[in-house]
Amino acid sequence: MNKTVKPEDLLPVDDSGPLYAAHKKVYPQSVSGTFRRIKWSLMGLCLGVYYFLPFVRWNRGLDAPDQAVLIDFPNRRFYFFFIELWPQEVYYFTGLLIIAAVALFLMNAIGGRIWCGYLCPQTVWTDLFYAVERLIEGDRRERMKKDASADPMKLERISELVLKHSIWLLIAWWTGGAWVLYFSDAPTLVKQLVTFQGPVLAYVWIAMLTATTYVLAGFMREQVCVYMCPWPRIQASLTDEWALNVTYRYDRGEKRMSVKKAAELRALGEKAGDCIDCRQCVAVCPTGIDIRDGAQMDCIQCGLCIDACDTVMTKIGRPTRLIGYDNDINIHRREAGEPPIYRPVRPRTIAYGAIIAVVGGIMLYTLLNRSLLDVNVLHDRNPLAVKLSDGSIRNAYTMRVLNKHGFDRLIAIDIEGPANATVHVVGADSVTPDRPMIVVGRDQTEELRLLVTAPAENNPEKSVPVKFHVTDIGLGVVASATDNFVNP
Known part of the structure; x- marks a missing residue:
């Protein structure tokens, strides 16, 4: 059966309308109850930790930074209470990121968007800004009435808006200021910032974070969750x-x-x-x-x-x-008249919990058993080996010794592999020439130039594995690295 085509069906479709719905301002009403109390408690905990943690002290010894949590970029260190991490230990941060991601998946599998509702920074700061707004302008009905007023320029209304935005800016400014305190000694940096003697980069970061906090928590609010955040679109596939x-x-x-x-x-x-x-x-x-x-x-x-x-x-x-x-x-x-059942423990949550436990266990084991004396050796590439006038073979290496302790350490260098080989540290004199001893400063990396010499007749192989041992004379701790001794 043929369908009759009407003339209006041939007209072009008007697609000039908006691509998305216009924003409608939300006026959340205050409420009391179990979940509101939980949100207040978590807000106080999160903001308290964020704002005041940089001022917590931790004694690490003479001349060591005493800030409990510090990201020390100039010296390439991360301090977290009794833990000190070096750039070579970036795998700990990888482990933390894995745990954080899987913990987010676990929360979603158990209770949906728990992170979004209670712990997300956007939620926490928006909640705080709403509390300030209610305190100054009143609850839902009062705010809606004032915004719809035909005469919004009354002196009382202007004073409310000025006070509200001033407090918002103060919170946003302290949010940005607290962030930069994690990257330098907090009391010292605060004094420098107040006297306008702080680093320019600190002022730049404070300005950027102040602006983003003020805009995101004061104006965009739920739009961040709806339009900007990817998590609502991801979590559906994880539940x-x-x-x-x-x-x-x-x-x-x-x-x-x-x-x-x-x-x-x-x-x-x-x-x-x-x-x-x-x-x-x-x-x-x-x-x-x-x-x-x-x-x-x-x-x-x-x-x-x-x-x-x-x-x-x-x-x-x-x-x-x-x-x-x-x-x-x-x-x-x-x-159907049946009682409800709940299954927080199921294969999905068990798997997430197991991943967190395994990764956390590995991190804890490596942290408790990590060596505070590390050594790395790199063989010279050009030339790989040199034949001396007496017929012996010499290979050159660059050795880096890492002393992660808070005190100087006297180390001895031994080699194992090439027959009758000797090692010499360029530019360093030692009372025991056949076993060089070097002092490595506390919390430092020492780069050494090593020359390993061995008789050619005792080492006919083209390449012989050579093992370098670095021994702490005082503590007896040994760190080792392996390379090859090449015969030209």
Whole structure:
């Protein structure tokens, strides 16, 4: 059967509309409850650690930095309380990144976007900015009324805005200032910054972080979570049907109706939904969504809608947790009259936990057993070997000795491999010529030029493995490195 084509079907389609929805400002309402208290506690902990950790001291000995956590770029060191890491130990940071990523996967497998709702820096600082805004401008209704006012230029309103933005800028400035304190001695740098004698780079970083904190937490807010952050788009592929997410339990809530109408139906023995469509869950949501519409990418699962709904349910005399951490499996089980079941321990979470345990165990083992005396040897490439006038063979090497202790160490250099070989350190005199002894300064790398000489008749092979041993005379600790002795 042929379809009749109408003239209007041939007209071009108007595609001049916007490519994305216009931004609508969100006015989250304050709420109290279990999850709000958890968020306050975690916010205080995270901000306290971030702002004040640079001022914690840790004694490492004479002339060593006493800042507990310090990223010392000039001296290429990272200090974390009793741990001191060198550039050669970058694999520890690799291990930490693996643990952090898998821990994020584990949190997602157990409780959805726990990181987004409670620990993400964007969430923490936005929460703090919202608290300042409510303190100065009032709660949701007051802020909406003031923003919609026909006369926004009243002196009282201007003073509120100036005070709010001043406090926001102060928080943002201290956020940027705290960041740079992790890269230099905090008290010294604070004094330099206050007296305008600090490094230019420090002022640049403080300005950039102040601007980004002010803009992201003060203005963009939920747009960062919805449009900028990749995690909402990734986490869907890392979850399963057993993960607990903030969920509207529609098996209890539908059909929505007023308290009076629900009471009448229950009196007649008919089913009535607990949801009274008060929209308090929407009012408190920091991204402005309706959790009753189901799972959404915009939801950061902070749990504030749970607190708001629990408050309403308590007031109308209905059971709490109409909104709660749940999954669709349990909703269907309750609809079938079966009890809900939870499986936080399952192959996925076991695998994530095992990866964290294995990587953490390896890191801990290597950290506890790492040597504070390291040696690296590099053979000269041009020439590989030189034949001396007496017929003996000489090879040259560059040796780097790393002393990770906080005191000077006297080391002795021995070689093993070529027959009747001797070693000489260029530019260094030793009381024992056949066994050079060198002092390596504390927390330093010493580069040495070594000449290894051996009789040709005793070493006819084209190449002989040679092992260099560096021995701490005082502690008896030995570090070794292997290369080859070449016969031309």
